[in-house]
Every structure is written in C-alpha cells, then in structure tokens.
Amino acid sequence: MNKPKFIGLDTRYEIADGQCLQRIHMDGAASPLAAEIAQTTMQNMLPHYSNTHSYVHSSAHISTKALTWATDITLDFVGAKSDVYTAIYSGSGATAAINRVARGLSIARKERNIVLVSAMEHHANDLPHREQGNQVIYIPLTGEGANQGAVDLIALEKLLSKHRDQINYVAVSMVSNVTGIVNPVTEIARLAHKHDALLIVDGAQAIAHIPIELSQSDPSNEIDFFIFSGHKLYTPGSPGILIAKKTLLKQMGGQDLGGGSVSEVSYHDYELQTEFPYREQSGTPNILGAIALAAVMQALEQYGKDNINRHNRELILSLVSSLSKQPNIVIYGDQDSQRTGAIAFNHSQIDHGLLAAILNDYYAIAVRNECFCAHPYVSSMLKEELWKLDLDDISPDQEQAYINAKRGMVRISISLYNNQSDIDYLINSIKEISLKINEYQKHYKSMPDGSYLHKSFSLNWQDYLDL
Numbered sequence: 001m002n003k004p005k006f007i008g009l010d011t012r013y014e015i016a017d018g019q020c021l022q023r024i025h026m027d028g029a030a031s032p033l034a035a036e037i038a039q040t041t042m043q044n045m046l047p048h049y050s051n052t053h054s055y056v057h058s059s060a061h062i063s064t065k066a067l068t069w070a071t072d073i074t075l076d077f078v079g080a081k082s083d084v085y086t087a088i089y090s091g092s093g094a095t096a097a098i099n100r101v102a103r104g105l106s107i108a109r110k111e112r113n114i115v116l117v118s119a120m121e122h123h124a125n126d127l128p129h130r131e132q133g134n135q136v137i138y139i140p141l142t143g144e145g146a147n148q149g150a151v152d153l154i155a156l157e158k159l160l161s162k163h164r165d166q167i168n169y170v171a172v173s174m175v176s177n178v179t180g181i182v183n184p185v186t187e188i189a190r191l192a193h194k195h196d197a198l199l200i201v202d203g204a205q206a207i208a209h210i211p212i213e214l215s216q217s218d219p220s221n222e223i224d225f226f227i228f229s230g231h232k233l234y235t236p237g238s239p240g241i242l243i244a245k246k247t248l249l250k251q252m253g254g255q256d257l258g259g260g261s262v263s264e265v266s267y268h269d270y271e272l273q274t275e276f277p278y279r280e281q282s283g284t285p286n287i288l289g290a291i292a293l294a295a296v297m298q299a300l301e302q303y304g305k306d307n308i309n310r311h312n313r314e315l316i317l318s319l320v321s322s323l324s325k326q327p328n329i330v331i332y333g334d335q336d337s338q339r340t341g342a343i344a345f346n347h348s349q350i351d352h353g354l355l356a357a358i359l360n361d362y363y364a365i366a367v368r369n370e371c372f373c374a375h376p377y378v379s380s381m382l383k384e385e386l387w388k389l390d391l392d393d394i395s396p397d398q399e400q401a402y403i404n405a406k407r408g409m410v411r412i413s414i415s416l417y418n419n420q421s422d423i424d425y426l427i428n429s430i431k432e433i434s435l436k437i438n439e440y441q442k443h444y445k446s447m448p449d450g451s452y453l454h455k456s457f458s459l460n461w462q463d464y465l466d467l
C-alpha cells in the first residue's frame with residue numbers, strides 16, 4: 001500500500017535573500033501537514049453534511065452512520081476493544097479531554113487527593129491535575145539535568161507505595177513533546193494498578209508514531225484513559241479524542257451536560273443515557289473532523305503502522321547521529337533512551353530564537369523553539385546552562401531579555417512526509433549557519449521575549465491567502 005499523500009509539501013515561500021524556496025516542514029510535533037485524504041473526505045462529506053442522532057432524512061442517515069463508523073475506526077486504530085473502551089470526541093484537542101478526565105476522577109475518587117504526574121509533561125497534562133485541588137507530586141525521570149530519560153520506574157513505585165490509598169491516578173505522556181523520549185506505559189500501568197491507582201496517558205505525541213494496543217491480554221497492564229488530538233494525526237480541524245474504560249466513566253461525574261447525553265429530562269430531574277459514547281457526548285460533536293480523522297486512520301492503517309513507526313524512528317536516529325557530530329551542539333535527553341517524533345537541541349554559539357529564525361528566513365525550514373508548553377521540563381534540562389550565564393556585563397534592564405534568549409531550545413520534529421534528504425538539508429544548513437553566523441546576526445535585532453526579528457525581511461501572510 002502506498003504512503004498517504006500530504007498537502008503543502010510543495011508550498012514555497014519567499015526568503016530573506018529574495019529567492020523563493022520550497023518549505024521543509026519539520027514542526028509536526030506542533031501540527032503536521034494535512035493528509036490529502038482528510039481534505040477529500042471532508043469534500044465528499046460536505047454535500048451530505050447534516051447533524052447526527054437521526055435517520056429520518058437521507059443526510060442525517062449518512063452523517064449518523066458515518067460518525068458511528070468513525071468511532072469504530074478510532075477504537076480499532078488504538079487497539080481498543082469496544083466492549084471495554086469507548087471513544088469520545090472532545091473540543092479541539094487533547095487539552096479538553098485531559099481536563100474532562102481530571103475533573104471526573106477528582107469527583108469520583110475524592111477521598112484520594114494525590115496525583116502523580118511525570119516531570120516531563122506538556123502543560124496540558126499537568127495544569128488540569130493541579131486545578132482540581134489535588135496535591136500533585138512529580139515523578140522523577142531517570143538521569144540528571146540535560147541527560148534526563150524516561151519516567152523512573154523505581155521512583156514511581158516508591159511514590160505509589162508511600163502514598164498508597166491516597167493516590168487517585170498517575171498521569172504521563174507516552175512520548176515527550178520536547179525530547180521525543182518514550183515512556184514505558186505498559187509497565188507504568190502495571191505499577192499504578194498494583195497500587196490501586198488509575199493511569200491517564202497523554203498520547204498526543206505518540207499517536208502519529210507508535211502503534212498503540214490499548215487492550216492487553218492482562219487487563220492490569222491496560223491504560224485507563226488514553227488521549228490524543230486529531231490535528232496531530234494529519235487532520236487539521238478534527239477533534240480531541242478520549243479513549244476511556246466504560247466502567248470508569250460510569251463512576252465519574254463532571255461531564256458536560258446538554259442534549260445528546262440524556263435520555264429523560266423533566267423540570268426537576270434528568271437521566272443520563274446508559275449507552276456509550278452517547279452518555280459522554282453532549283452537544284454536536286465535530287462530525288466532519290471526526291469522519292475525516294477516521295479516513296486518515298484507515299489510510300495509515302493500510303500503509304502499515306509498523307512501517308510508520310520504523311520510518312519515523314529511523315529518521316530520528318539519523319538526525320540524532322548527524323546532529324551530535326556537529327560542533328557546539330547539545331541534544332537534550334538521555335542519549336540511550338528510546339525516542340521518536342522529535343528532538344530538542346541548542347547550539348552553544350547561537351541563541352535558540354536566532355537559529356530558528358535563520359532556518360526559516362534563509363533556508364525555508366520550519367522548526368519550533370522556546371519551551372514548547374513544557375516549561376518545568378525544559379527549565380530542568382537547562383538549569384545548569386542558565387546558572388553558568390555570566391550576567392556581569394549585562395545591564396540590569398537587559399538581564400531578562402538576555403536570559404530569555406538563552407532559555408529555550410530548538411525542536412526538530414519528524415512526520416511521515418519527512419525523509420533523509422530533509423535531514424541532510426537541515427544539517428547542511430546548520431553547518432552553513434555556524435560558519436556564517438556573524439554575517440547573519442547583523443540582519444537581526446533581539447527582542448525582549450528572546451526572539452529575533454529580521455531587520456528588513458518580513459512575510460505578509462495575506463499574500464498567501466485569498467482573504
């Protein structure tokens with residue numbers, strides 16, 4: 001089966017020297033390019049678009065059936081048996097779904113007010129747990145500082161034993177959105193359950209890279225709540241997804257209420273639907289996005305999830321290997337840990353904001369920099385470097401800007417549409433930038449927030465859109 005096609009691989013942008021270059025997209029960890037099948041499915045669906053929950057007219061029939069099909073495909077895509085798990089569409093991404101679970105579990109298991117959260121989380125899998133009045137204890141990672149690895153299973157087990165009967169749940173990401181380091185989620189599930197805690201896994205960075213098998217032969221190894229965003233799986237405009245065990249959802253309150261999730265409503269009372277996903281799906285879900293996402297999942301499944309895993313993992317290995325041979329480069333995270341999807345690095349002679357700007361402005365390479373909504377994790381890896389900063393020659397009013405310019409990293413992420421020539425081009429560009437840094441630097445002014453602005457070149461977004 002052929003690799004799915006993607007939209008925007010031939011997009012060209014004018015760059016600072018007046019050339020027009022084909023953009024190389026290496027920012028898929030934020031949002032990858034769209035799969036063509038997502039667009040085709042939306043186009044095919046639009047003439048039949050209707051709200052769901054009815055079979056009375058033909059469009060409603062098509063939409064209702066297609067959404068049920070999409071839910072089934074979604075469960076299959078993550079290897080979740082439908083007698084145990086349900087799939088719920090939530091808001092625009094993973095953030096809404098994680099907030100939903102944090103709220104529900106805090107209500108359902110309020111006698112347990114400790115939550116264990118890994119020290120490498122995106123804010124989306126950290127702040128919602130703090131917000132529910134829980135005491136959050138951070139699970140240490142293996143290694144130290146810039147060389148931290150995955151969740152430290154020995155430390156986790158100690159925390160689980162020490163706070164037994166007080167821990168509501170453990171929350172970890174399957175893959176870090178900063179370092180691409182992969183956590184051993186099956187082992188984490190086993191440990192959490194052994195100590196009567198539940199497990200929430202943020203799969204936002206795993207879903208496009210690793211084959212997921214939620215249903216296991218031993219249920220004590222199963223993840224209770226698995227969450228991801230459709231836009232991270234080549235489907236912009238698609239919903240967030242919560243895959244949850246139905247038995248747990250039944251014990252949880254805190255869902256959004258409204259039409260669709262209730263069976264009987266009087267002026268004084270209401271009854272929730274008994275069936276999933278309806279009981280959890282109030283209001284009109286993102287029908288179009290959910291169906292497009294399922295079509296993408298089907299295409300990826302047909303191409304082969306193992307092929308995808310291998311392709312992305314090999315490119316990351318190649319990237320790490322080439323980048324680490326360059327002078328002045330530090331790649332964050334334990335070098336022996338398993339990684340996929342993304343890596344973060346710094347060049348000791350070039351601030352993260354400047355390097356990211358030059359890559360875009362002179363090479364049309366799209367990467368991301370700063371702290372990637374994972375400030376505590378990024379800070380913990382940069383701590384030593386920031387401590388070593390010599391602020392003696394910096395005037396007090398420039399101090400914060402100087403620190404901001406150093407507090408961050410550059411992240412390269414790999415998607416299914418990237419290939420070895422993208423990596424070669426990136427590495428050659430970094431080599432050239434290193435040699436010509438003084439020349440490039442003259443064209444930029446540094447901003448108080450740590451970013452760098454080109455003095456004479458800027459992109460006019462309206463030139464690119466018919467708006």
Ligand SMILES: Cc1ncc(COP(=O)(O)O)c(C=O)c1O
Pocket residue numbers: 029030092093094095096122124125173175176177202204205229231240
């Ligand atoms: C690991 C991780 N979790 C959660 C999120 C939040 O996803 P969304 O913005 O789609 O809600 C992101 C987004 O980058 C992420 O990388």
